[in-house]
Amino acid sequence: MIGFLRLAVAATIGLSLVVPAAADTVEVLATGGLTFEPTDVTIQSGDSVHFTGLAGGFHTVAEVDDGAATSWNGGFHSPGGASEFTQVFNSPGVFHYICEPHVFSGMRGTVTVNELPVPTVSTWGLALLVLLMLVAGTIVIRRVKMAT
Numbered sequence: 202m203i204g205f206l207r208l209a210v211a212a213t214i215g216l217s218l219v220v221p222a223a224a225d226t227v228e229v230l231a232t233g234g235l236t237f238e239p240t241d242v243t244i245q246s247g248d249s250v251h252f253t254g255l256a257g258g259f260h261t262v263a264e265v266d267d268g269a270a271t272s273w274n275g276g277f278h279s280p281g282g283a284s285e286f287t288q289v290f291n292s293p294g295v296f297h298y299i300c301e302p303h304v305f306s307g308m309r310g311t312v313t314v315n316e317l318p319v320p321t322v323s324t325w326g327l328a329l330l331v332l333l334m335l336v337a338g339t340i341v342i343r344r345v346k347m348a349t
């Protein structure tokens with residue numbers, strides 16, 4: 202019984218300390234007004250941006266260097282004629298993109314990707330750990346009392 206409790210407590214500590222952050226997906230809409238809404242988004246490393254509304258307005262999504270209008274740099278690029286496009290960002294940095302047909306109308310945006318935060322102890326993990334420690338402590342105290 203005590204061996205099982207030790208294992209349970211150790212597993213709880215391990216699980217509560219390493220809680221991977223779930224990857225998020227941010228929505229960006231290519232509008233009829235020749236804008237990306239929102240124009241600038243900030244995400245965490247590992248998150249995605251989902252671009253929609255591309256086909257209706259003949260929009261594209263193409264990464265460019267440093268926000269320049271024409272320096273297509275071979276980064277992410279929506280397939281031609283796609284109605285939607287998803288890009289996963291696994292590296293921190295600032296990524297500028299344009300709509301190629303409408304770049305001179307100012308149709309552009311940026312994705313700022315921040316470093317993934319250091320994992321922290323989750324509230325539920327901590328609560329479960331405290332509960333298990335209370336149960337284990339109670340059992341140990343009862344066994345000590347029974348033995349004496």
Ligand SMILES: [Cu+2]
Nearest residue numbers: 260300303308
């Ligand atoms: Cu466009």
